[in-house]
Amino acid sequence: MTTPHTGPGDAAPQPLPAAPGADQHPALALVNTRTLRPTGAFDDLADPPAALDWLVTTGLLPARRSGLTAAETGRLRTLRECVRDLFTARLAGEAPDRTALAELNGALAAAPFTGRLHWDAAGEGPRLESRPAGGTPLDAALTRLASDAAELLSGPQAEAIAACAAGDCIRYFLRTHGARQWCSQRCGDRVRAARHYARTRAAENS
Incomplete structure (x- = not known):
């Protein structure tokens, strides 16, 4: 599961628009931290x-959190x-x-997370929160x-999980309708432009 990724000194490309579903599902956002760009493979981690x-931007760690170690970063990439x-x-229907x-x-x-009941009589009243029972x-x-x-x-939503159909994209998304094939308008536009170019070349050579 070795992943090619940019080094610390590499310039970050412009961020891609979030794939459908990534805003609601951090696991989907995690998978899409590894992408292919015109300059090659890029890794947000x-x-x-x-x-x-x-992790801070996604709300999974507090902003005051001290830095991660290389081993901790490796755990996150392995899970991805x-x-x-x-x-x-x-998607393949395989084990x-x-x-x-x-x-x-x-x-x-x-x-593991456990439930905790909080009760603020002067405010919202009873509310149930889940908090980690241990660990870092x-x-x-x-x-x-x-x-x-x-x-x-x-x-x-499992049936809605889809891989972007653009040949040079490796992102996943949740299909909002049955005909959707791409993770973003950017990918769709590139595929349509490539198809138009191919048809034009074929017509010129016929």
């Missing part, structure tokens, strides 16, 4: 500072590749790699990501 920035493998298996499944289940158990803040973040992936794969 390429190094500890980048990984920390992604396992979730990607599970998405691929789901997933056992290592990927074990990794996801291990992340689910890293920091990163463990809790990995458990949230794994839980979201498991719920997505086993829930009613």
